[in-house]
Structure formats: structure tokens, C-alpha cells
Amino acid sequence: MGVQAISLRRSFQPGFSVVKPTSVKEIQQTLRYANRHRISVMARSSSVDPYRYPTSERGLILIDLSEMRTIHNVDTRNRAVRFEPGVGWAQLQDELRKHGLKASNPLLPHNRKSALSSYLEKEPMLIPKFEYGEPILTMEMVLPSGDIFRTGSASGPASVKKTNADLVGSDGPGTMTLCRLVQGAQGTLGIVTWINVKAETLPTTQKLFSIPCDTLEEVVGTICHIQRRMIGDECFALNNHNLASILCENWQDDFARLRKELPPWTIILCLAAGPRLPERKMEYQQEALADIVKESGITLKEDLAGRGSQLIELFQGPWNKDPYWKHGVLGDSLDIFFVTTRNKVSQCESSFHKVLEEYGHAVEGIGEYIQPLEYGRVFHMEYSIPVRPGSHQDGELKSLSRKAVAEISKQGGFFSRPQGIWAEEVFNLCPSNTATQMTLKKVFDKNNIMNPEEGLCL
Amino acid sequence: MSLKNFEWETVNCARCSLCKWVDPWELTSERFAKVCPAVARYLFDAYSCQGKMDVASGLMRGELDFTESLLDIVYKCNLCGACDTMCKRSRDLEPLLMFKALRAKCIEDGQIIPEHMFMIDSLKREDNVFGEPKSKRGAWAEGLELKDTNKEKTEVLFHVGCRYSYDSDLWDTLRGVVDILQASGVDFGIAGNEEACCGGRAYELGYQGEASNFAEDFQGRVKASGATTLVTACSDCYAAFKYTHPSIGKELSVEVLHIAEYLERLLEEGRLNLTQDLGMKVTYHDPCHLGRLSEPFIPWEGSRGTYGMHTPPKEFRRGTFGCYDTPRNVIRRVPGVELAEMERIREYSWCCGSGGGVWEAYPDFASWTAAERIEEALSTGAEALVTACPWCVRAFKDSVGESEAPIKVYDLTELVRLAVGNDKKKSKKMV
């Protein structure tokens, strides 16, 4: 265990300590200790996490899981991968590639972002075609009491080593699915020590297309067309600000030039095929795409902003440059995201733009990202407002974000993943759900040691 | 058969609830998905087929006593057979037979509904279920000078039935049938005042002994008439002749036809011509007793063995082979008539509400059931609802009268009569 944690044992002074466990046992010991002394605990697996501000009135132990970097098993038969919290996206995808697999990933996560965190936080994945939409199969966690619990078919009765189960059954055990509860709980119900996640077959052929669009309506309509035909792997849309942020060579003139030149919106679509008869699969997908082009009068390009379709690989892993693509303008970003249905997308956008204008922000200066989920049944909408580092606690930003939440909610947007400075507003809007969650938390965390304070959901 | 014979049914009913619904493979909308009027109206599962299985089981095991509520459950049921048809989609059980045995048990134990008692008394005294004088049974035929089968032999015996005989509102329809038969040169006769009830309703009410008496009496009368064919325009009577009488060993030795079947025959033989263009859109209601309940009786004697299998193997009546196509064929022959089908048709037809003693004892329930069917008829956009049973006609006419629904109600024979027009010239005479 880390030196700081050892020192904690020798003194009962509340303060801020960091523990860097390398085993599950150490996590158990820490939590039991925290329970005995009623000290708050927060877990973190990424070494970058813009949403957490560790403070606590009764002392805080930060459990930094970034040292737990083992990929336990790549199960090529069931196409799953089991790994620890400290595994980043690059490590994960590199390992999977060796086995002809890939993990569904979100949009360009930070290279120090824990893949496990991304999954636990239910970040939307770029590939909406896997209708089941829930990549996590089973997990192991340490409950706030310090006991180990494994979910689904990993629960037993035999140990992980001896069981005949392949740890890919997500439901249960019994009549609850903790695996689901823990996702989105932001560490308030326990600490996850490994997850077993679906991995998909690595395509043998890929082709990237882009579709420039003028309006959000056009974006959503086109995406729905594509999704209902069930073609393509990665499918999402970025506004010119976001795309310029990703593609620019530098943040001075190149970013500004690109942002000006790029169309208001660009849909990025990757057709993929393999392992069997990949040419035939590409062929029918391209034909279907051609039909869509014909029906909707859109323009289809076989590159992305003139940069060639090798950019596919850019979107199939983490962001590898500094600064992070969202942070290039001012050093940080405030992200506000929610889900809504196709018919509410425009009105949610309008209401957000109104709030921006009210607070003196130019709409053109904001990054926007649309991700269809579950074959376009629902859309994830994400706005990134460039801000200066450390300004998340600004009164004005807080007020803006809370107003945005309130207004977008009225238009049919649903904030399923409350985060950071606007989380409280979301929970305030959903009193019955929040009340249940708080009651449930008491079941798991009698002494309320897990993430009890500011900036966190419960 | 006694109720005890159905113990296997009650134990093996899996409570799947298919008996409440139209076959999922035949569904056309969520609105018209229900098939059992009793549970649709009264909501508690007890009123469904599965519920009656439970009630029967409770009685057999001495865990339930006869109460008003229990009798309510037993008798608020048209015995329409829809649940029986649905159960037999996937099972080899006999729910409808069990319900009849249950009613017989009620009667055996003196559990009598006053309205039904009235019907039975009327049957005993006046040979009809309405309490009307037997001497008035033939009043509808006054002035028509029809052959009296009590005095003369005839080729075709036309059986009128209680409903047509005593419901003067429907006499025009009946006389229309006479017109059609005469126009087709059919040698037919009626029993007039000597005609008696078929006994079908008595059997449904649980008075199996009474029914048997009427069936036996009927055998004699048919024989005496010399007829080789018995034709009836009442579906209830038709089902009694095709199924109930044979099931109690009183099978008739003549060909039994519903008027729809006979009309089809006449049309095919060219003895009946339909020339008047009626120019209307109609929908057709399958009467339960012409449809699923009229499948001929299949004799079987045996027992259930391992896993409830029948020894010898039993052929089940599953409602499939009722008279469904014939009335439709006739309608399609009427010039200018477009047939628009309802959703619940053929063996999944929604009952008119009249059968099983419901019309007499629970008029509100009967009326509710009929109204539901009228709504379904209206949904087709049809101007008229056509059916082939006077009980159904009465139920629908009453419902339309009450609700002023914009739809006419016709018996099938009325359509045919209108299409015959005023030319009563006889065509080829029957040899």
C-alpha cells in the first residue's frame, strides 16, 4: 500500500490521503478501515477526471486504482475481455488487437482515462449497431463493507478460477443485477476491481465516409435513415467546432481556419466488414448507403475533410496528443450531455443555444456531438463549452449549466448521467428517483463513506 | 358425462389464459383481441374458462359451496365455445363439455336460476322457451298455405325454431325464407303448431334430461314427415341437430342443413337466381352455433391413461370445421354487395350475447356483449351487419335500437330475398 495510507493508520487525524492499491485485498483493507473510522472514500481510476473535486469535511481517502493495470483475460471464444481499473484505452485496444478483437469505445477518450471508468460512467459508444447496448457483462467489486462481490455468472458458487461459468452472464445473482446499479453510481455503491466487457470482432476491411450537413435536423434524419437500415459500425456527428478541434494541426490558425471551412455538421460513418466474405458485406452496405444518398439528396464523401479514410483508426482508440482535443481552446471544457428522442433533438438544441446566448457565450464557440444509440432509437447530445482550468466552480458557469439542465429537461432532454457542477440540478429535478437512490445507498453503505460529498451524485 | 369425468381437465388447466384471447396468430388489432365476453365484461378471472375450471375443481373437492356468486360465475357465460376453441389450439382438453357438465351438476343439486326455471317450465308446458302458447307457434305462417307435415309427406322439412316462431318482429324474415324456397321450387313443409323446441337451449342450461326428451320427440316427428332433408334457419337449432342430439344418442337419420347451406345449394343448382343489385357494403357475423359449435359430433368412448392420453386416441372438435364459408359464399353471390370482414371471425367470432341462457337471465350482460360486436361491425365501415341466426339478429337489432348505431342488421336470408326481387317465378322444380 501507498505510504500515505500507512500513515493514516498511525493517526486519526482526518485529512486527505491517497492510497494506491495493487490488489483487491488492499482495497478491502482500506474500506474496512474507513468504515471503522468513518472516513470518506473516493475511488479514481483515471489520472484525469474533470468531474471530481475531492473534498470532505471528515477526511478523505482517495483510492487511486491506476496501478491496477492487469488485463486478466481475453476470451476470444465469447469475445470478452476482463481487466482492471487502471487499464487505459490504448492498452486495452492494443491487447485486443492481438486477438483479432476490439472494444467498443467512446469518442476519443483522454489517453489517461480508465477504460473501466468509461464503461462504468456509461459513456456512449461510437457503434450503435449492437442493439443490446450494455457492454459490461460481469464485474467484481468491493462493497463499502469491504466484502467482495461478483455479479452475474461470476458470482459463483465456485471461485473465478474453478467455475465452469465464463463470466459473461450479466443478470443476477438472484433477483437484482448489481452490475446495472453500479453503472452510473459514480463509486457510491462500491469499488469495481475488474470488469468483463464485450469485445467485438476486428473488421478486416473498413471504410470511412463523411456526410456534410447544414442543420441538426438533417443530421438526425440522415442518421436515422442509416441506422434503420442497420449498416455501419461507427456512426456519429460532430459540429465544425468539435471536428476542427480533432483535426487541427495547431490551435492557433489551423483550428480557426478549419472551423470556418468545415460544414456546420459532419456525420462520420464507418462501414466495416469481416471476418467472412468482407467484400460482399462492404458491397451491400455501400449499396444501401447509395440508396440513402439518393433518397435524401445528401452528399457522401469518402474521406473526412480531405484527410483520407485512414482517420478511422483515430476514432478507434484514445486521444494521444496534448492538449486533449476538448481543451485546446482555453485549457479545459465544461461538458453538458443528455439523451433525447429524434423528434426532440432540435428543440433541445434551441433551448440550449438560448441559454448560451443569455450567458453571453457564442454558439459558434461550442463543441457539439451527436451520438445515435441503439439503432437511432435515442440520441446522446453533448455540448462542450471551452473554459479555463479551475473555473468549474465559477458561479456563472454553475448557473449556466443548471439553467441549461432545467431548460433542456423541459424540452424532453433527459440527463441520465449527472456529472460535476450540474449534477445536483438533475437530481433536484428527479426527486422520486433520487429519494430511492438515497435509500438504496444506505443499504449498501451504512456509514455513508463512499463519495458522500460535493460534486457527486448522492 | 358427469363433472367427475373432467377432473383431469381441472388439474391440468395450466392457467395460461389463452382462453381469454383471440388466437395471437389471427390478431388484427389490439382493440379486438378479446374473445371471451364473460371475463371481458366482469373482469375477474373466475368468469373466464380457466376460472370456471377452478370453480368446478372447488366443487368437486368439496372446497366450494353453491352460492349466488358461484352460480353467477357458472351462468354468466354464453357457452359460446370461443374459449374451448382457444384452449384446443394447444391443448387436448374439453372446457365446453366441462361447463355443460358443471351446469348439469348445478341442476342436479337444485341450484336453479329463476329465469331458467321459467324457460324449462315453458318448455314442459308449451314446447317453447318463451312461455308462449304452443297453439300460437304456427301463427307466423297464417295465410301462407304451407304444406303441413303433420298431414302430408314432404321432401324438405323446414324447422322454424322458437325464436322465429314467437318473435313477430322477425316474421317478415321468415316469410322471406318461404318466398325464396317457393321461388326455387322446393318441396317443403312445416310442422306448424306441432313443431316443438329442439331442446338445445335446455341442454345448455343443464337440463340434460329435458333436452333428451325433446330430441327423441324430434326424431319421431322428422321420421313421420317423410323428409330426407331437414332445413333450419336457426343456428341454435342447427347446432342441436348436428351436435347435441347425436351426442346424447338421438341422431337424426336425415340430412341436416342450415338455410345458408341450402341456399348455396340452390344457387349452385341454378334453382335460385339473384338479380337485384343491392349496392351495399356489409359485414358478416359468424353465429357461434353455426360456426364453432356446429362441428358434427365425433363419437368416442375411452379413458385417459398415462399423461392423460386418450385410449383409444380421441379426435377433438376444435372449432375449425364449422360452417364459415357457406354464408360468405352466399353473400358474395348477392349482386352489388361488398363483404368487409370484421377482425374476430370464423372460429374466433365474438358472441352476440344471446346464448347459454344469458339473454333470459342477464339481459344487461347480453346487451353489453352485443354492443361490443356492433362496435366491431362499425369499425369495418359496413352499412349493414349480416348474420344467420335469429337470436343474433334479435340481439343486434336490440343493441342498435338502444344505441342508435348507424348500421342495419339483416339475416342472410333477408339479403337473398331482396336480391331475388319481386319475380316469384319458379325456376327448375326439384325432382
Place this chain on the structure above:
Amino acid sequence: MGLSDNALRALTEVLGEEYISTDPAVMRAYSRNFTSPLGSRPVECVALPGKMEDIQEIYRLANRFDFKVIPTGTHLFMSCEPLIPIYDHLIIDPKRMDGIWIDEENMYAVVEPYATWGRLQVEAMKHGLTCYIPSAGAQTSVVANLTFQGYHMAAHRLGAGSRSMLAMEWVLPDGEIMNIGSTSSPGGEYFWGEGPGPDLRGMIKGVWGFFGGLGMCTKAGIKLFPWPGPKKWPTRGATPDKRVFLPEDKFKIYAIGFPTFDSVIDAMYEIGRSEIASVCVHLQKGWLAGELALSQEDYFSMWESEAYQKSVENMLVVMLTAYTSKKQLEYEDDVLRSIMDEYGGKFLSDEVQEGIAQVLVPDLMIRPNVLFRGFRVAGSFFDVKGALDSMDHGAIAHKTTLPFIKDFVKDKTPPFMDDDGGCHYICSYDLGHSGFFEMPFLYEPDADCKNIKTLLAGLTAKGYLHDARHKTYPGGFVVSVGADIMGPFMGGFQKIIKNVKATFDPNYVSNPGWPVLMWSRLSKDGIKYAMNSYRDKRKNAKKELEKDV
């Protein structure tokens, strides 16, 4: 015993006289389910609420007057019966709450508790959409089915049934409302099931649901999926021989035989890896006979024929669906054939193909008529195993469970039937990432149901030991006493569930006895019952776990 007069009076005030009954004849119809033919527990009252607020009031009154509430849907399964001897219980029959609303553009529907699968699907298909119906049947309640089990055979492409649930409105045992997902926002609609924050759907359902032990769902959003087929279900024929003819330019349905059982599983994995097909299920030999038989006798005559047995050996059923285009269908067809070549698969006879395409797949996997007609064969069936894990695990479970079942039934035939695992199946889920497997066997219920029930309870208990010995996952069967027996070896999940139950249902009003036993709240009879089932089992399970098999 019964609900108190005051309680009944209060209920009548809320619901109206017409919608509440304590009549014994009426109660009788709610006193059993197919696992318990003659109903062993008295029902005291049935209530027919018309809206969510009625249900809230029922629960509030239950807490006030100390009676128990069992929420039901269409009342098919064992969750509708209190497991332990209790009295004073009221059944909620949601018949008046059967609304269905479809949002075509956003591909979901909102349903009330008595909305049935068949009614939902028939409307959805008019909009070019569908829901995939679990094999319990199209006549079962959508909400009750999904919050209880919801496993269906078309999950290969479109995911597990329980993942079809979106947002929910839920009445907790104290009468308070819990909104799950997007409906928790003011004016929110039912399109999204997660959040805000933790996904509370994880609280109300595991492998099986809470058995009505945590209140009742009063409205739910349900996913709909694209349906390239006809708007009207294309049935031909009449009972008992109805067939469905799906258009061949949109659907290809195949029955494929493989040389060995293991090669079936290998092929299933490869089909998943190749991302083709919408249905991929291995069915043991009894299924086709069960589906095609025109009568019970017909089933046995088919089953006993050697020709039939050979004709369906090592069978894999695959359906390809033209979601994108005709070319996509052709592509998947060719990929399937290449997989067949590689694993030794051959198309089964024309007769089998027709039976699979025209009856079995439509009846089991798209629009089921009640529980695979399993009731027809002997009267009822019992499950020894039902779990979600991998297809390989399913294969192991089949191999280890079959001798176990055969041993159980060998000297009890009848009423049990040794069908050689004929009703077992392994279904690919999520393009082969996992699989659901179930091992039912058939039996004839008898008038003296106590005898069979005791035998089956003993079998379930032996099943736990079997799982412990073979290190297989028991799936949904660890409920009630099973949770106490096996829970300690499975992370102590039973303690969590008990805590949740105790927290949200402090007065123990909502279907007590399910899904876990709250020992301190049991009556003497209840303890006696539970101890009979529990005694020594946990100790024995531990011993079995320690063995290396």
C-alpha cells in the same frame, strides 16, 4: 382469517364495489398457477385497480391495516402464489390497466400492466416495428413478463428481453412512486431506462425479478425493433395445423444438423463472430414434435419414431432477416453456408425445414402461443436450470444436468417423463457474447399436488448441490430458501436482497416469501416450511463445492 372489515371498507371506498371481491368462488380462480395446479394457499381478496393511484392506495392501506399484497400480470407463473403459508393477502389483478401507446418514430411503446405481448406486437407491426415475445406466450403481460423473466429466443441480434425495458413508473410497497429512467424528469417520457445516476432497473430485476416483492410496475417503456416483415401476421390453415409463411425475400429460416453436439455450439459461436442472423438457437429433440404435433397422441407417436429422432439430431435453428436489403440476406445466407461447411452442418430434411420455418420459429420465437405447447405433452413442465452465461456453459449444463434429471425421473415415470432432455435448449444472446440455457422436463400434474410439489422442491434443492458439485451457475433458481442455501457461496447476495427488501418493504406487505425469506417475519408455519427445505442443504452445498469433479 381475512382482511379486516375496516380494510375492506377502505379498499371499497378507493376502488368501488364492482372492483373488489372476497367471494370464495372468485378467489378460487386466483389461487393457483401452472406450477401449483390445485392452489395451496388461500386468496382473501382480489382487487382490480384502474390506475396507478389506486395501486398506491392499496399499498398504503396494506401498510395501515397489515395485509399482504401480491401484484400479478396475467397470473401465469409461481410468483403469483405466496410461497410460504401466509394469510390476509390481496391479489392485484391489473385487467383494467391495459393501455398501449406506440411511438413509431422513436421505436418504443408505453404499456400498462395488463397490456399483453400479442396486442402490442400486432399494433407495432402495423408501423413496421416489432417486439420479440418471450416463449411464455403472446397472451402474457408485457410488464409482468419482463420484470420477472423475459428471456426469449430471438435475442441473438436484438438483445435480452429484460433489456427491452426502458423507463418505468413503479409503486413501492409503501405506496410511494419510484420513477426509473427518463420518466423521473418532470413531464418525462418513457424512452430511456437508465439514470439519473445508477440504473435502478438493476434493483428490480436480476436473473429473475423480485416476484412482486418490491411493489408493482404500473407503466413501462418497451423497446421496439425494425420489422421488415408483413404488417399482418401471415397465417394459413386452421387449428390444429396452422402455419405461418413469412416472405422468403425477407426471412430465411433454416434447421441445420451437425455431426456432434459440440459442433453445434462451435457453429453458434462462429455465427455470432460473423455477426449474422437474427435467431440462433440449439433445440433438443422434443421441440419440433411439440410444435408440429396435432394432438397429444400425435406427439408421442412422433417422439417414439426413430426416424423422427434421427431427423432432428444436433439441430441448430437459424433465422436470417433482411434488415438492410436482399443482398444483405444473400450475404448472410452465404456466410451461414460457409460456416456449415466448416463445421459439418447439413440442412435437415424438407419436412423438418418446413416445420421449423412455418411453425416452430413463428411459434417459439416471434409470436408464441403459450409456452412452446409444453403443456400439451404431459400437462406441465418443470425447470431444473435456467441461466444466462455462455453457450459453452450451456453445453456443460446440458451434459451434467441430463444424467441428473434422468436419475431423478427414472423410477417416477409417470408422472414424470424421461424425454432425454428433449426440451433443453441453448440460445445465443447478443451475437454470441452470451447464451441463455434452460433445461425443462415434463410431468403430469396430479390431483394430489402435494406429492409432486414435494418431489420437485426436493429436486430443486438437489439442483443446488448439483451446481455446487459441477461448479455451474444456478441462474434464477436461487430464490427463497435457495438464496439462503447458496447465497453465502455467491457473494452473500441474499443479504443484499434481504436488506433491500427490508428497507423498501419494512412492513413486509408485498408478496412476502419472495424472493427471499425474511426468517424473523415468518409465522410458525412459515418457519416449519422453510426449515424443512433448508435443513442441511447449505452444509451439503459447501461439501460439494469443495469437491473437484
